[in-house]
Amino acid sequence: MLTDKLLMGILRAGALMAALVMLLILIFLMHESWPALSTLSIGRFMTDASWHPLEGAYNLMPMLSGTLLASAGALLLAVPLGLASAIFIVFYAPPYPAAIYKRLIELLSGIPSVVFGFWGLTTLVPLINQWHPPGASLLAGIGVLALMILPTVTLTAYTALAAVPDELLRNAAALGLSRWGMVQGVAMPAARTGIAAGIILAAARALGETMAVLMVAGNVVQYPETLFDPVRTLAANIALETAYAMGDHRAVLFVSGLLLMLLVMALSGVAGLLEKRRHA
Amino acid sequence: MNSNQHTGKPDAFTLGPLEEGPACCDPQPVVQVRNLSLLYDGKIALDKVTLDIYKGCITALIGPSGCGKTSFLSAINRLTDLIPGCRVTGEIRVNNRDIHHPDTHVQRLRRQVGMVFQKPTPFPLSIRRNLSLPLNEHGISNKTEVAAITGQVLRDVGLWDEVHDRLDASALSLSGGQQQRLCIARALALKPQILLMDEPCSALDPLASGVVEDLIRRLRGRYTIVIVTHNLAQARRIANYAAFFWVSGRAGQLIEFGRCQHIFESPSHELTAAYINGVRG
Amino acid sequence: MREMKNIHTAQVLRERAVQFLIYVAVLLISAVFIWILADLARGGIAHLSWEFLTESPRDAGRAGGIASILVSTLLILLVALLTAVPVAWTSAILLVEFVPADSPFGKTVRFSLHVLAGVPSIVFGLFGNAFFCIYLGLGFSILSGGLTLACMLLPILTSTAEAGLRAVPHAYRMSASALGMTHTAALVHLILPAAAPVLAAGLLLGIGRALAETAALLFTSGYVERMPDSLLDSGRALALHIFDLSMNVPGGDMPAYASALVLAGLLLCINITAMKFAHGLQRRKIMT
Numbered sequence: 001m002l003t004d005k006l007l008m009g010i011l012r013a014g015a016l017m018a019a020l021v022m023l024l025i026l027i028f029l030m031h032e033s034w035p036a037l038s039t040l041s042i043g044r045f046m047t048d049a050s051w052h053p054l055e056g057a058y059n060l061m062p063m064l065s066g067t068l069l070a071s072a073g074a075l076l077l078a079v080p081l082g083l084a085s086a087i088f089i090v091f092y093a094p095p096y097p098a099a100i101y102k103r104l105i106e107l108l109s110g111i112p113s114v115v116f117g118f119w120g121l122t123t124l125v126p127l128i129n130q131w132h133p134p135g136a137s138l139l140a141g142i143g144v145l146a147l148m149i150l151p152t153v154t155l156t157a158y159t160a161l162a163a164v165p166d167e168l169l170r171n172a173a174a175l176g177l178s179r180w181g182m183v184q185g186v187a188m189p190a191a192r193t194g195i196a197a198g199i200i201l202a203a204a205r206a207l208g209e210t211m212a213v214l215m216v217a218g219n220v221v222q223y224p225e226t227l228f229d230p231v232r233t234l235a236a237n238i239a240l241e242t243a244y245a246m247g248d249h250r251a252v253l254f255v256s257g258l259l260l261m262l263l264v265m266a267l268s269g270v271a272g273l274l275e276k277r278r279h280a
Numbered sequence: 281m282n283s284n285q286h287t288g289k290p291d292a293f294t295l296g297p298l299e300e301g302p303a304c305c306d307p308q309p310v311v312q313v314r315n316l317s318l319l320y321d322g323k324i325a326l327d328k329v330t331l332d333i334y335k336g337c338i339t340a341l342i343g344p345s346g347c348g349k350t351s352f353l354s355a356i357n358r359l360t361d362l363i364p365g366c367r368v369t370g371e372i373r374v375n376n377r378d379i380h381h382p383d384t385h386v387q388r389l390r391r392q393v394g395m396v397f398q399k400p401t402p403f404p405l406s407i408r409r410n411l412s413l414p415l416n417e418h419g420i421s422n423k424t425e426v427a428a429i430t431g432q433v434l435r436d437v438g439l440w441d442e443v444h445d446r447l448d449a450s451a452l453s454l455s456g457g458q459q460q461r462l463c464i465a466r467a468l469a470l471k472p473q474i475l476l477m478d479e480p481c482s483a484l485d486p487l488a489s490g491v492v493e494d495l496i497r498r499l500r501g502r503y504t505i506v507i508v509t510h511n512l513a514q515a516r517r518i519a520n521y522a523a524f525f526w527v528s529g530r531a532g533q534l535i536e537f538g539r540c541q542h543i544f545e546s547p548s549h550e551l552t553a554a555y556i557n558g559v560r561g
Numbered sequence: 562m563r564e565m566k567n568i569h570t571a572q573v574l575r576e577r578a579v580q581f582l583i584y585v586a587v588l589l590i591s592a593v594f595i596w597i598l599a600d601l602a603r604g605g606i607a608h609l610s611w612e613f614l615t616e617s618p619r620d621a622g623r624a625g626g627i628a629s630i631l632v633s634t635l636l637i638l639l640v641a642l643l644t645a646v647p648v649a650w651t652s653a654i655l656l657v658e659f660v661p662a663d664s665p666f667g668k669t670v671r672f673s674l675h676v677l678a679g680v681p682s683i684v685f686g687l688f689g690n691a692f693f694c695i696y697l698g699l700g701f702s703i704l705s706g707g708l709t710l711a712c713m714l715l716p717i718l719t720s721t722a723e724a725g726l727r728a729v730p731h732a733y734r735m736s737a738s739a740l741g742m743t744h745t746a747a748l749v750h751l752i753l754p755a756a757a758p759v760l761a762a763g764l765l766l767g768i769g770r771a772l773a774e775t776a777a778l779l780f781t782s783g784y785v786e787r788m789p790d791s792l793l794d795s796g797r798a799l800a801l802h803i804f805d806l807s808m809n810v811p812g813g814d815m816p817a818y819a820s821a822l823v824l825a826g827l828l829l830c831i832n833i834t835a836m837k838f839a840h841g842l843q844r845r846k847i848m849t
Binding site for chain 1: 601677685712748803808817
Binding site for chain 3: 385
């Protein structure tokens with residue numbers, strides 16, 4: 001009995017620590033952002049003339065728009081491709097190719113973001129540069145991001161589609177539905193919450209991704225006018241400037257970190273709710 | 281046949297205006313099965329079945345579990361194509377056309393030969409969409425036409441009064457019996473000639489089961505029905521013909537086929553007699 | 562009848578078109594994947610040699626190898642695992658074996674880990690910088706970097722361990738209690754061994770995640786590329802090395818390629834092994 005009690009104590013301590021980490025992160029982000037949040041009005045992050053932190057101009061909007069545009073573009077590419085991949089694995093491929101392709105996607109998800117970034121920098125950027133200089137651009141960022149979130153979309157959609165009961169599909173076939181009729185009429189509607197949760201999760205990943213975008217997107221603080229203009233995302237901005245930032249500048253970077261985290265948390269909260277509804 | 285008569289039991293549901301068609305006194309085969317064998321991964325599951333299904337009649341397939349009744353049923357609309365490792369030999373002719381002929385269009389065949397499963401499987405869509413999806417797939421997308429068919433088949437299965445004001449609700453919100461009747465309506469919407477039913481009542485409570493049974497009885501004459509059932513009393517009440525399957529070794533075999541009355545009252549084969557009496561006793 | 566034939570021709574055409582599109586998408590993705598690997602291999606193999614792995618970098622990494630980088634990476638990884646694994650696995654054991662799934666304590670821990678899993682890595686970097694480097698005074702060091710990574714790894718280690726423990730048949734626990742074993746003994750002798758493959762898979766996935774991480778280490782473990790003397794020295798991780806060579810060092814492409822190849826190869830091996838472990842478990846579960 002004594003060992004059981006001792007074990008219980010150890011376990012509780014461990015779990016408590018795990019739970020405290022999140023609290024600690026929030027506290028420290030708030031603490032570090034506080035100088036900016038208390039002395040600068042929130043409106044200044046939107047209305048300042050530009051992002052010139054050394055001169056006290058803290059407009060975060062160009063970076064926020066960069067983040068949103070890059071993520072939206074990546075989703076636009078990755079969602080159709082990811083869904084097609086999942087549908088291929090579940091409904092179109094013979095068993096062996098399906099297993100191989102799924103394994104490939106899983107491996108793709110394990111490639112580090114810095115390697116994607118490096119590949120983008122050495123291959124994608126020169127290619128885009130030939131087409132439309134300068135190369136390091138919103139488009140390059142979108143391309144690399146799309147590759148990175150593609151496995152998330154594919155694997156979650158795969159799980160959702162594979163969970164569609166066999167009876168439904170057999171019944172659909174018995175009604176003379178064609179394969180695609182079955183997929184889009186029955187399987188996709190049956191799996192829609194799981195698929196949606198996966199897409200939201202992928203969106204959250206895209207918003208928070210730092211290195212790959214940092215390496216290929218050019219990092220100019222501006223509202224991009226075309227796909228070929230360089231942009232800077234919120235996460236890239238933090239990565240570029242935190243090392244030397246002081247005072248208010250540092251605090252504003254923490255504010256942007258806080259903003260990023262809240263965005264991502266909101267998204268993963270929605271995804272979690274969807275998942276729960278799926279299992280209910 | 282006195283087994284056809286409505287027993288007059290209390291009926292909580294109103295069934296639609298569906299009229300029973302003419303009795304099938306002149307047997308005309310629509311499905312001809314010759315030497316049908318079914319193999320799963322090389323092992324025989326159904327051995328050389330030869331059998332005719334007559335137009336407008338209800339044919340009941342009876343026998344113990346695992347004797348290949350369901351396999352036989354799914355061979356008729358080639359649903360066996362979907363089962364990996366399943367091989368079918370022998371010949372099945374529907375309307376005198378070989379269903380395994382390369383020219384046979386499977387989807388068209390399945391439109392002609394509808395199927396209802398044991399477990400009600402409405403798609404997770406609205407009631408309306410459950411009916412319109414297969415219609416659209418078969419090229420019927422004119423809205424008025426779809427609406428007319430929807431109304432007609434829902435009345436046929438007696439669901440109209442229960443659901444006409446909530447056609448856009450999820451089909452999953454219906455009760456089990458309602459779901460099964462929706463599945464029957466969905467199959468009927470394609471105007472099939474033949475309806476295969478795999479124990480359509482066994483997953484339902486007795487009341488809902490009675491309603492579905494009444495419905496099947498009313499479909500006689502307009503549709504050719506092949507029904508798998510474990511409920512011998514039910515087979516006796518609704519069927520014109522009965523086929524008795526038995527397992528010998530691992531393989532299912534057709535032991536006896538004939539008029540319902542004949543199978544139940546004076547079976548020629550002693551296995552049939554034993555099975556029927558055994559279950560009765 | 563002719564109308565019906567037309568409908569079916571249209572349907573067959575649609576079916577073919579969809580199938581074509583799906584196959585094109587799949588081929589495209591496979592091609593890009595192979596393209597990336599081929600690019601890395603082509604660029605990296607020429608520069609990769611035994612010396613590259615055993616020498617320390619010179620001239621900002623343009624010459625020499627990555628020995629000190631590998632040592633730093635390993636140290637950061639060790640710090641992260643030694644901190645995260647005990648915390649994560651004890652939490653998992655508590656959540657599965659001792660606390661009802663819907664108790665307030667279990668809910669809080671699980672919720673907090675769920676939120677933690679969604680935090681972007683750059684935010685972990687900010688936190689690590691503020692808490693470990695500055696507040697705890699560890700400075701830019703291997704220890705700060707490792708501890709920051711440990712926070713990042715907690716959710717994945719806990720959730721995989723939880724899944725593994727939950728997959729152990731409940732009958733084990735029942736029969737152990739019936740034999741009068743204490744809960745601890747049952748845990749040590751029955752449940753943990755049964756869950757070991759999944760724990761190992763989770764551990765490998767965690768290692769993969771840690772090796773791949775760059776953003777969280779940018780301003781916690783620092784940039785210094787020489788051989789670290791202690792855990793309080795700054796040390797540069799392999800992923801960060803690739804970033805620095807390609808972004809900040811003109812002419813650093815060749816060693817960057819070789820380093821990227823090493824990292825990608827390492828991760829592919831780790832992930833394949835992890836999949837094997839997880840796969841073996843699934844098959845065994847089906848068989849019992």
